[in-house]
Amino acid sequence: MTQRRPLIAANWKMNGSCELAVQCCETLSQLPASNTEILICPPVIFLNDFPKSDRYQLGAQNVSSEVSGAFTGEISADMLAAAGASYVIIGHSERRALFGDTDTLVLAKTKRAIAAKMTPIVCFGETLTERQQEKTMQVLAQHLDAVYAAHPELLQHSVIAYEPIWAIGTGETASPAQAQAVHAFIRTYLKKYDDAAASKVRIIYGGSVNAENCAALFAQPDIDGGLVGGASLKPAEFAAICLSAQDS
């Protein structure tokens, strides 16, 4: 890791309970103070089950692209911020694949999050077929362009998550070298939008991160933390992952 502040984010997806929230707080509150930023993104219904703490921040897993109005089932950026979310995950591959989150929506949601003073964690990643066809960088470039080409000013307010779709929930992680190569590509590519912001932006890795494989990933120069799914539902393992980021 580098001079950029490490960020370890838990994406609970549609899992968890208020009991897990309580357990998670207790476990994280025992961690020694450090420079690592810890973030929990539970289903929004549980945001209020987390007591305020300087050990962790809270985030959401999605946000409406609209400000307010007749959008049944949606939650606006201002509402999430008022509920205590300081981050929001945008464009997760599950949203893109299952809920129609297009590049256009990802851009609109990113703008809304920033306008509400939240930090968007904007997710990008290739499918297995795209990787096998050696199209990873091309696909990423296209999706990065969709958000940042016309709006380079958004980059300084963003966190980027690289989540290869073939590594999500499969137990198959990108090797540290594979992940580093893509993170370095993303950082270099982003320099054309804003050189200073590209050096500073945190690029976190997601896809089967666990307590065993995290140290080698976090030791890579362009990997600034992790976006953790399954392993974040086990408080002790998530705490171990957070500790590992402190040591790297």
Ligand SMILES: O=C(CO)COP(=O)(O)O
């Ligand atoms: O999608 C992810 C985080 O957003 C990764 O999920 P897993 O850690 O369960 O593979």
